[in-house]
Amino acid sequence: MEFVAKVVDFVLHLDKHLSGLIQTYGFWTYLILFVVIFCETGLVVTPFLPGDSLIFAAGAFAASGSLQIGWLFLTLAAAAVLGDTVNYWIGKILGPKVFSKEKSRIFRKEYLDRTHRFYEKYGAETIILARFVPIVRTFAPFVAGIGRMSYGKFLSYNVVGGLAWVALFSFGGYFFGNIPFVKKNFSLVIIAIILISLVPILWEFLRQRRQKRKSEERAS
Secondary structure, eight states, X not given: OHXXXXXXXXXXXXXXXXXXXXXXXXGGHHHHHHHHHHHHHHOTTOTTSOOHHHHHHHHHHHHTTSSOHHHHHHHHHHHHHHHHHHHHHHHHHHHHHHTTOTXXXXXXXXXXXXXXXXXHHHGGGHHHXXXXXXXXXXXHHHHHHHTTOOHHHHHHHHHHHHHHHHHHHHHHHXXXXXXXXXXXXXXXXXXXXXXXXHHHHHHHHHHHHHHHHHHHHHHO
C-alpha cells in the first residue's frame, strides 16, 4: 500500500516532483523521463507508470524554460517508439507463456482479453489508438507480437502513434501548461487528463455489459 500511495502522490503532484528532478539532475532529467516512458510503454509489468500526465507536465516545464521542447519531444518520442518495439518482441517471444496462468496478480489475463477486444474492434489501427488509452497502451504492442503481426506493418503504426501521442501531450503542456488556472490547479488538471484517457475503457466496459444483458434477456 505504501508503494501505491507513493505512485499516486507522484502522479498527482507531478509539477513538484518534476521540478525537484530538474533542479537535482539538470540535463539528465531527459534520460529519467526517457526511462519512465520507455518502461510504461515497453514493459508489461509497468502499466501503472504515468504516461500522458508526465509528458504534459514536462511540456509545461519546457514552456517555462526548465526543459527544451525540441529535445523533450525527440527524447520521449524515441522512448515511446523503442518501448513499443521491445514490447512487441516480448509478446512475440514470451507472450503465450507469460499469460498462461489465469490468476496471476501481475500478468492479469483480463488485461490481455481487454486488449484483444480492442484489437478486434479497431484492427491494426489499435497500435495508434491504444497510445491514448492507459493499460491498453502497454498491452497493445504485446498482443501484436503474440498475434504475429508483421514487424514492418507494426513499425509503421508504432512510429505514427508514438509521434502523435508525444506531440499531443508535450506541446499541449507547452502551450497550455503555464496558463494561470492550469498552474494553480495542476493536480486537478492531471486528474482530468487521467479520467479523460480512461473514458474509452469505461465506454467499452459499459458496452460489453449492455450486450451481455441483452443476450441474457434474449436467452430467458
